Amino acid sequence: MMGETMALTAAVAFAKDNGDRFVDELKALLRIPSVSTAPEHVGDVRRAAEFCAAELTRIGLEHVRLIETSTADRAGYPLVYADWLHIPGKPTVLCYGHYDVQPAEPLDEWKSPPFEPEIRGENIYARGAVDDKGQMWMHVKALEALMVAGGGTLPVNVRVILEGEEEVGGEGIAAFVREHGEQLKADVALVSDTELFADGLPTLCVGLRGMIYTEIEARGPRTDLHSGMYGGAAPNPFVALAQIIAKLKDEDGKILVPGLYEKVQKPTDDELKAWKALPFDEEHYRETEVGSTVLTGEPGFSVMERTWARPTLEVHGMPGGFIGAGAKTVIPAKATAKVSLRLVPNMTPAETFAQLKGFVESIRPKGIVIEVRMLHSGDPIVVSTDNEFVRAATEAMRTVFGKETVFVRGGGSIPIVGDFVRHLKIPTVMMGFGLPDDNLHAPNEKFHLPNFHRGIESIIRWLQAVGA
């Protein structure tokens, strides 16, 4: 025990002494535009994988390798695997992260270029700063600190698995977990892809919404037509999509797809009570995070309930037709709406998609041919707070932040957490260090550097505790 305490102290000190170098390394990783949705970045995504693999090797992990993945319709991006498994009888932790990032568009809204990380104040700005390169790097750096402090040993068995397709649906890792789960055998997973409820407030995420991401394609005329000559006779796919979308969700934010709310499981009374106790100023949230004139969403539910525990439907873009500057008078042959739904516990992607598809087809406007397709999906998740790993995380964060840790849910989806439950039969500790205003998936994404360093220390303390 004495040795463990000394090693812990040494690891924390090492992380503190090397903090600037850790940030420099992170910058190098952020400079790689590993946008997994964009065909032109194929080489960059792979380069990010190799960057991570090289560092895992350098810090002393073993069996470091790239695991190639592929799906039915395309070659995938590799998983990066590493392990250190030299303490039989101790638990094994599976550290998960992803090295791919969202597209950076719209580029003209960035104050500094998305792939030239810039530190302004205490924040580092870049695409992927917090989602998830910065948070993934905390894992790597915590392992490095423990390895140095332990003279080449870790206090716990560790496997690392990193993916490069989180932002495009994560099919590769899902298939690997499903088919080769024995290669990831562990007792608990650690995922740092969530956020603190408020700056300085240690937060564990114990629930996530699931999702289905779909495209609704509407086809009208065989070819693009001139709207002067054919307006009045030809069906317009954009007008049809507008009519459909207006029937999917009412102006209060209630989803109108029949049956959609039937299986929705309510949060427990205890959970609702705890959410009410969280420090939350709705007006401040509206002004600083959302920035709209008013908040929207289902009447009768709090913001937390609406974003964590209620299904929602959003439209992300409507490709097709003419979107350049100026005027083109076309009735396009087709138009598409990218529509996603967030799911909450007891809803399933398959059933929700079937409900959506059936309803959209039933309200198909005259003259329009409709195709509804699912691009990817993820199950909703609730993690029990009643296990030793969550308790150790609660304690580790309390120590680092000097405050009681709170439990929240997330409105987003991390499908891999559901895969870990289903195929590896292990719980996941979701210990994330982002902030609500970190601009995830948006221009000017950032990571608050003090949280990067607190995150490393929290993970060091948690890994030490899990191995104690």
Place this chain on the structure above:
Amino acid sequence: MMGETMALTAAVAFAKDNGDRFVDELKALLRIPSVSTAPEHVGDVRRAAEFCAAELTRIGLEHVRLIETSTADRAGYPLVYADWLHIPGKPTVLCYGHYDVQPAEPLDEWKSPPFEPEIRGENIYARGAVDDKGQMWMHVKALEALMVAGGGTLPVNVRVILEGEEEVGGEGIAAFVREHGEQLKADVALVSDTELFADGLPTLCVGLRGMIYTEIEARGPRTDLHSGMYGGAAPNPFVALAQIIAKLKDEDGKILVPGLYEKVQKPTDDELKAWKALPFDEEHYRETEVGSTVLTGEPGFSVMERTWARPTLEVHGMPGGFIGAGAKTVIPAKATAKVSLRLVPNMTPAETFAQLKGFVESIRPKGIVIEVRMLHSGDPIVVSTDNEFVRAATEAMRTVFGKETVFVRGGGSIPIVGDFVRHLKIPTVMMGFGLPDDNLHAPNEKFHLPNFHRGIESIIRWLQAVGA
């Protein structure tokens, strides 16, 4: 009179003998990608102007010059002017055309590249083949034939005015006509930017719909947001636009903007009767031109009435958000709908825009900030058939085609025709030689070459008759 008949015969023969060369010249013009909506083609648009000016000079017109234009917010494309005014006492004809073209997108639907003209069968395929380079070239070639046949003289006074901004609203020529009308003093204008009702059927267009082209911009959150984290609290601009559009037009095609139909002037009973007599097979039209499962539009009106004499509303594209392949889970800060309305006689662009804007603002969804802006507009037009120029055109086409000429309207808009009425106080003969399936503004635009040659002969005969 004998001399005139001989000159006419010689001009027609010259056009026949030189038909292949005329097509080669047209090909050269079509190779210039003079897309006036696209900033990257600025040099090409000007090159097309210079190409036309050089040819007008070569065939013997005088005072050939480029007239620079500009609007409040950008430099414009030049007008090309030329004249030949040596027969005092004879009428002056103003030949109008435009040398700019629509964007060629979507490129992957073209069977041959849009700016590499290709003849397949009896058609020439290229962007601008019929709209309007091919039709404008008929004017130039008719003038060349008459000039050669007349030994350096024409049978009538002629001014030529070509513009390079027809596809972006034609503000430059509109301003020039308004402010320098005396430089275009004429008795009648000739515009060839319309089509035959059916192949082989000589057709004069005596009415056009007007239009307003608008953008409806919806703003929700201050910045793009993650739909997982904020779905349920943040307003979504695409959903808002869908809700708005669904309230602008019902599923039968009726426009729901209050007051919009109030001023609509019905066609005369004679006109409706003539339209009923036109050779028109609705099922053939649906299948070969529109290609949709059914036709749409206001119940109780024929296709001709719906496309020529009723206002319509169309959505052309909805820029904003994420439109790439795959999934991006964003609630965009803003989205825009490109929405145009076609106007019929007695409606005015200003009043229609005010009605649209007022209604859209009145149905603005919660949390959304709306801006409605007009990009450009044109008046609806009806031309009297009771004048000598229209009668001469009727006769010229009857001679060339060997059939009685029919009178139709067009569903599209040619704003310059309204400007000629308002500022030059002259009627316009709309003698066009396109075909209904020429794919105007769409991929695989074409011009049926026999109609190119018939058009040249019709214009030769008409100019000769006007000067007789």
